[in-house]
Amino acid sequence: MELIIKNGYVYDPKNGIDGEIKDIMVKDGKIVDNVSKEALEIDAKNKVVMPGGVDHHTHIAGSKVCVGRMLRPEDIRRNPDPMAQIPHIDRVMMVKRGGGGFSVMPTWTTGYRYAQMGYTTCFDPAFAPMGAKHLHEEFERTPLIDKGGICLMGNNWMIMEYLHDGELEKAAAYVSWLLNATKAYGIKIVNPGGVEAWSWGKNITSGRDPVPYFNLTSNEIIKGLAEINEMLELPHSIHLHGNNLGHPGNWDTFIDNADAALDVSVNTVSEREQVVHATHVQFYSYGGESWKDFSSKADAIADYINKTKNITIDVGFVTLDETTTMTGDGPMEYNLYSTTNLKWANNDVGLECGSGLTPFIYNGKNPVNAIQWAAGLELALLIDDPWKVLFGTDHPNGGPFIRYPDVFSWLMSKKARDEKIAKINKSVRRNAIIESLDREYTLYEIATITRAANAKVLGLTEKGHLGIGADADIAIYNLDPEKDKLNDPETIKKAFMKTHYTIKGGEIVVKEGRIVNPEHMGKTYIVESEFGDKEIYKDMLNDLEMKFKKYYAMQKSTYWTGYEYVPHRKTIKVGYKGD
Amino acid sequence: MTTAAENIIHPMEENVEKDVKEIILELTESPNVLDVECISPDVFAGKTLEDIKNLPVYNGKKKKVLSDFFKISGEVGDTPENTKIIINGDLSRVKNIGKEMSSGEIVINGNVGMYVGALMKGGKIVVNGDADSFAGQQMKGGELIIKGNAGNYLGSSYRGDWRGMKGGTIIVEGNAGDEVGEYLSGGKIIIKGNVGLLCGIHINKGIIIVEGNADGRVGAEAEGKGIIVIKGKIKIGHVSFLYDGEVVNPSINDDTIEGRYYKFIGDTACRGNKKTVIYASAEHNEHLLPNNPLPVSNTDIYELMP
Numbered sequence: 001m002e003l004i005i006k007n008g009y010v011y012d013p014k015n016g017i018d019g020e021i022k023d024i025m026v027k028d029g030k031i032v033d034n035v036s037k038e039a040l041e042i043d044a045k046n047k048v049v050m051p052g053g054v055d056h057h058t059h060i061a062g063s064k065v066c067v068g069r070m071l072r073p074e075d076i077r078r079n080p081d082p083m084a085q086i087p088h089i090d091r092v093m094m095v096k097r098g099g100g101g102f103s104v105m106p107t108w109t110t111g112y113r114y115a116q117m118g119y120t121t122c123f124d125p126a127f128a129p130m131g132a133k134h135l136h137e138e139f140e141r142t143p144l145i146d147k148g149g150i151c152l153m154g155n156n157w158m159i160m161e162y163l164h165d166g167e168l169e170k171a172a173a174y175v176s177w178l179l180n181a182t183k184a185y186g187i188k189i190v191n192p193g194g195v196e197a198w199s200w201g202k203n204i205t206s207g208r209d210p211v212p213y214f215n216l217t218s219n220e221i222i223k224g225l226a227e228i229n230e231m232l233e234l235p236h237s238i239h240l241h242g243n244n245l246g247h248p249g250n251w252d253t254f255i256d257n258a259d260a261a262l263d264v265s266v267n268t269v270s271e272r273e274q275v276v277h278a279t280h281v282q283f284y285s286y287g288g289e290s291w292k293d294f295s296s297k298a299d300a301i302a303d304y305i306n307k308t309k310n311i312t313i314d315v316g317f318v319t320l321d322e323t324t325t326m327t328g329d330g331p332m333e334y335n336l337y338s339t340t341n342l343k344w345a346n347n348d349v350g351l352e353c354g355s356g357l358t359p360f361i362y363n364g365k366n367p368v369n370a371i372q373w374a375a376g377l378e379l380a381l382l383i384d385d386p387w388k389v390l391f392g393t394d395h396p397n398g399g400p401f402i403r404y405p406d407v408f409s410w411l412m413s414k415k416a417r418d419e420k421i422a423k424i425n426k427s428v429r430r431n432a433i434i435e436s437l438d439r440e441y442t443l444y445e446i447a448t449i450t451r452a453a454n455a456k457v458l459g460l461t462e463k464g465h466l467g468i469g470a471d472a473d474i475a476i477y478n479l480d481p482e483k484d485k486l487n488d489p490e491t492i493k494k495a496f497m498k499t500h501y502t503i504k505g506g507e508i509v510v511k512e513g514r515i516v517n518p519e520h521m522g523k524t525y526i527v528e529s530e531f532g533d534k535e536i537y538k539d540m541l542n543d544l545e546m547k548f549k550k551y552y553a554m555q556k557s558t559y560w561t562g563y564e565y566v567p568h569r570k571t572i573k574v575g576y577k578g579d
Numbered sequence: 580m581t582t583a584a585e586n587i588i589h590p591m592e593e594n595v596e597k598d599v600k601e602i603i604l605e606l607t608e609s610p611n612v613l614d615v616e617c618i619s620p621d622v623f624a625g626k627t628l629e630d631i632k633n634l635p636v637y638n639g640k641k642k643k644v645l646s647d648f649f650k651i652s653g654e655v656g657d658t659p660e661n662t663k664i665i666i667n668g669d670l671s672r673v674k675n676i677g678k679e680m681s682s683g684e685i686v687i688n689g690n691v692g693m694y695v696g697a698l699m700k701g702g703k704i705v706v707n708g709d710a711d712s713f714a715g716q717q718m719k720g721g722e723l724i725i726k727g728n729a730g731n732y733l734g735s736s737y738r739g740d741w742r743g744m745k746g747g748t749i750i751v752e753g754n755a756g757d758e759v760g761e762y763l764s765g766g767k768i769i770i771k772g773n774v775g776l777l778c779g780i781h782i783n784k785g786i787i788i789v790e791g792n793a794d795g796r797v798g799a800e801a802e803g804k805g806i807i808v809i810k811g812k813i814k815i816g817h818v819s820f821l822y823d824g825e826v827v828n829p830s831i832n833d834d835t836i837e838g839r840y841y842k843f844i845g846d847t848a849c850r851g852n853k854k855t856v857i858y859a860s861a862e863h864n865e866h867l868l869p870n871n872p873l874p875v876s877n878t879d880i881y882e883l884m885p
Contacts, residue, residue, distance in 0.1 A: 073737075073739035074736075074737045077737065341850075342741055343741070
């Protein structure tokens with residue numbers, strides 16, 4: 001199928017195109033420079049054309065999200081957009097599917113809503129290795145978007161023991177095996193050592209605390225995994241959620257954690273420049289010593305990011321909604337639960353990781369929540385280079401992704417921020433500097449933080465841009481940059497809530513805000529890792545065999561997630577060549 | 580002495596001079612399952628009979644219209660207040676009648692299915708028969724009168740939600756099932772008969788009055804300042820409720836409840852809460868006093884279960 005998108009204002013930061021009127025041509029799912037006369041013409045006159053959105057960090061699938069669905073049946077009634085309930089024939093079960101939900105939703109609704117907002121690629125940033133099959137089964141039922149999963153490794157016994165013994169190569173061999181065994185895309189670190197400590201009801205609160213029973217510090221885990229990541233030449237860097245998340249005065253813990261990885265030099269198959277991607281940093285931008293003198297330290301973090309090379313972050317904006325928090329950071333979720341006393345679920349995944357979930361109501365009238373809202377925006381407004389600060393609410397932790405258009409309006413409009421500041425707790429004027437910031441994001445910068453930079457950080461070379469050879473994932477928004485006021489909150493929200501067209505892999509999937517091709521399924525990005533040093537690999541396999549025999553709840557033979565779980569896939573070959 | 584139920588002012592009776600129009604729905608075809616969120620004075624008011632016949636209903640996942648299942652006759656008022664809906668037939672498989680209604684009246688002559696009066700804000704529903712589970716779920720106001728028995732989760736919260744019924748009144752002439760007033764946070768529930776297990780679980784405000792017996796675990800996990808009165812026997816006591824003396828004619832808000840009652844406070848298992856009060860009739864509940872051994876062993880609970 002051929003398409004030509006005519007006369008749109010094109011925003012393509014990777015190729016330096018800032019609002020030029022330009023035709024985009026598509027053939028066989030790729031961007032091309034020429035199409036035949038038969039090409040279907042889409043008129044994008046007076047509209048914005050961007051690459052399809054890339055959400056590099058959104059909890060949309062896997063065991064933890066599924067626990068969220070079970071924990072919150074009441075959330076399913078809060079359906080902000082019944083239009084997303086398009087019955088879809090499940091190819092496997094041959095039944096019709098639909099769904100609602102605000103912060104946790106079925107895979108179908110996830111795909112439809114993202115596509116309606118112009119997003120075409122979404123990565124789940126934290127899945128349990130043992131839950132890999134579950135993750136991929138849900139991915140196979142998430143329509144209209146491409147997916148990928150980043151595997152939790154920061155509390156893995158095999159890795160911690162090898163790193164403690166100084167056997168980095170064996171640890172790398174194990175990571176290589178684990179990436180293949182789980183069909184993962186990258187390495188996620190969540191509260192390194194702390195989740196393991198939580199198995200004994202403990203936690204660790206700084207990068208220098210030793211992990212109980214393992215005798216290494218969490219900074220050593222971060223550094224070791226960063227080295228392994230670069231040894232294996234992975235397309236994405238380590239994806240870091242450090243220690244002490246969400247506590248007053250945790251900003252220096254963040255810097256300490258991030259510093260641990262920075263000595264490592266970048267070595268990758270992709271174009272990324274960072275050696276560590278720190279995620280939802282808003283939850284680390286806190287000053288003060290208790291909830292009483294809680295303040296925003298986003299300026300200190302922004303200063304650090306501005307000065308430091310080889311690091312990228314994403315924000316984790318708080319949208320001030322009732323939502324469901326879910327992370328691999330079990331102890332943190334317990335602490336959060338003890339402040340709300342609503343309900344709580346905890347998962348422990350033997351030898352590997354854990355997770356926790358609890359509903360949370362971010363209330364603008366609460367001084368702490370108001371500052372959290374401000375801290376996220378301050379980070380985005382104070383970091384100069386938009387390629388270093390990615391967009392995201394850590395869906396659904398800071399807020400559900402359906403609220404992205406509201407966050408765009410806060411970033412693009414000082415008026416929108418001032419209106420919000422007037423409505424929320426006055427602490428935001430005392431303990432945050434949001435009121436003094438005048439910067440307003442341009443469309444070019446929005447395209448950078450929601451698409452181009454996200455694809456670059458993930459190492460997806462054919463995503464996030466509209467150059468020749470890129471995947472034909474395109475979003476056309478009802479927004480005229482010449483006539484419409486780009487700092488009017490309502491205009492921005494309306495434009496980004498529903499696209500005029502969303503094109504995924506060269507097919508029209510959304511037209512005038514409505515799903516027109518609900519059957520289109522995306523593919524899953526995985527890496528295939530080869531470990532060159534066969535001796536070390538064999539030794540590692542022997543050790544692993546013993547671990548399975550002695551401790552694992554399942555056998556090694558049934559642990560492996562085969563390609564049959566990932567029938568629609570795009571494989572990136574990586575590996576360690578050996579000396 | 581007047582019972583609390585008789586003290587309630589019926590808003591409809593005050594306005595009898597109003598020009599109330601009656602519309603009658605006769606169930607013609609017994610459905611296997613039918614969802615009728617549209618049967619509410621708020622939806623009917625101001626519509627023609629033809630419009631009402633074509634209101635959407637869901638027979639499972641199939642979308643149908645109201646006249647596929649009901650013979651409709653009569654008139655509707657121009658506002659919800661002067662609209663009275665009378666429904667005849669066995670509606671025990673018909674769900675969500677009167678959902679979110681804000682005023683007017685619905686009279687159901689027969690048994691009714693789940694979620695009758697759910698999310699109701701005002702007005703009145705009378706069920707001349709039994710109601711299934713989740714009647715009056717998350718009610719905010721108005722009055723729900725069930726002349727027969729009620730199922731489980733009467734006046735409860737939605738599944739998983741921690742925000743239960745906030746206001747209004749529910750009166751059940753017969754018995755009610757388990758978990759009456761789950762997460763109750765306002766309003767009043769009166770049951771003339773007996774209740775099942777876990778009456779008032781998670782109650783944090785509001786009043787439950789049970790004139791018959793309760794199977795047990797009354798007020799479990801109560802976190803706030805709820806009040807539960809059991810005039811009959813509580814079969815199994817709750818160890819985390821503490822005995823707080825005997826009270827004669829306790830007064831609850833403006834009402835006085837006559838008789839001798841043992842007062843229990845708790846649920847101390849929930850952060851040491853002592854603000855929720857259970858008044859258990861002294862006549863039937865001597866076995867709950869702290870110096871008495873538990874007359875009913877924990878294993879007997881299985882006998883109570885259906």
